[in-house]
Amino acid sequence: MTMTMTMEFSKLADVLKALGDPTRLKIVALLNMRDCCVCELVPIFGISQPSISKHMSRLKNVDLVTEKRRGQWVFYSLNRQQFEDIGYSLQRLPDFSSEFDELEKQGLLVTCE
Amino acid sequence: MTMTMTMEFSKLADVLKALGDPTRLKIVALLNMRDCCVCELVPIFGISQPSISKHMSRLKNVDLVTEKRRGQWVFYSLNRQQFEDIGYSLQRLPDFSSEFDELEKQGLLVTCE
DNA sequence: TATTGAAATAACCATATGGCTATATTGGAA
DNA sequence: TTCCAATATAGCCATATGGTTATTTCAATA
Numbered sequence: 001m002t003m004t005m006t007m008e009f010s011k012l013a014d015v016l017k018a019l020g021d022p023t024r025l026k027i028v029a030l031l032n033m034r035d036c037c038v039c040e041l042v043p044i045f046g047i048s049q050p051s052i053s054k055h056m057s058r059l060k061n062v063d064l065v066t067e068k069r070r071g072q073w074v075f076y077s078l079n080r081q082q083f084e085d086i087g088y089s090l091q092r093l094p095d096f097s098s099e100f101d102e103l104e105k106q107g108l109l110v111t112c113e
Numbered sequence: 114m115t116m117t118m119t120m121e122f123s124k125l126a127d128v129l130k131a132l133g134d135p136t137r138l139k140i141v142a143l144l145n146m147r148d149c150c151v152c153e154l155v156p157i158f159g160i161s162q163p164s165i166s167k168h169m170s171r172l173k174n175v176d177l178v179t180e181k182r183r184g185q186w187v188f189y190s191l192n193r194q195q196f197e198d199i200g201y202s203l204q205r206l207p208d209f210s211s212e213f214d215e216l217e218k219q220g221l222l223v224t225c226e
Numbered sequence: 227t228a229t230t231g232a233a234a235t236a237a238c239c240a241t242a243t244g245g246c247t248a249t250a251t252t253g254g255a256a
Numbered sequence: 257t258t259c260c261a262a263t264a265t266a267g268c269c270a271t272a273t274g275g276t277t278a279t280t281t282c283a284a285t286a
Contacts, residue, residue, distance in 0.1 A: 008207035009142070010135040017133025021274080022126040029122070038233060051275060053234055072232050072283050087205025092198070094121035112232090134244080151263060164245060166264055185253050185262050225262090 015062040015086050023047070024055050028078065029096040031065065037073040043108045073112050128175040128199050136160070137168050141191065142209040144178065150186040156221045186225050 019025060023045055030036055030044070041052045056076055059065045063082045068075050083090055103109050132138060136158055143149055143157070154165045169189055172178040176195045181188050196203055216222050 009138050012207060013133050013135040013138050015133075016129050016138070020126050020128075020130025020133045022123040023274085025122050025126050025129070039231090047274090048276065049233070050235080050277085054274075057234080069233095069283085072230095074233060085205070087202035089200035089202070092200025094125060136244085152261090160244090161246065162263070163247085163265080167244075170264080182253085182263095185260095187263065 018058050018062045029093045031078045032090050035075045035077045037075045037112050039112055040110055044103055131171050131175045142206045144191045145203050148188045148190045150188045150225050152225055153223055
């Protein structure tokens, strides 16, 4: 029915809109390399912890990431199936490695365990 | 350099954000079937002509569509290369055909030439 | 239990977005 | 040229968004 199709387009639009932010896109690129927790992301992006939390919540709400608590940390992982489902190829993400190296030089790449 | 990577992520985010709207996503699904002009889209979506124009302008600005004037009409086509470049598969778009049929029954599928 | 540290939530603010109406602009036909 | 139809642009408004600081929640530890 028409309503059903509308729902599908509108759901897909929500997922794509969640991807349509440079910070969240870089978070996705990072998670494509390894799982991360919020406290690792804060120094990398230089924005506040609540901002990062909101971004993660947004990604989680459209099933692009999953979370797993380990002690006091919450680790986020990509839900690669959802990327498949929406037809988006993670392989076409801009290369994050040079930016990654730069962050490492500045000592901003902290690991939490 | 870091700046260059930032630009790339930010550009990709702009394209995904342009896709992240249900109306524009359905326009893309329509254009995936055949080229359309603005006056065909207005009755289909039931929003004003300037709204449709703004959506098309948004899609054009991120190179997702191209326009070609034919007489007083402006026809829009998908730029399939751009979809490839951003890693988005048009084949995963929700099926528009049942919605398409519904519109046809209601006499909303006008062609302009 | 009390404290500490990580993450989430609340409340706020400036800007972006998607709709609208009114007004250009553009091209074809009288 | 004059008029009309199709688009685009301008300007307005309500809501969404992405940041902030302050506060709460939750788990580990002293």
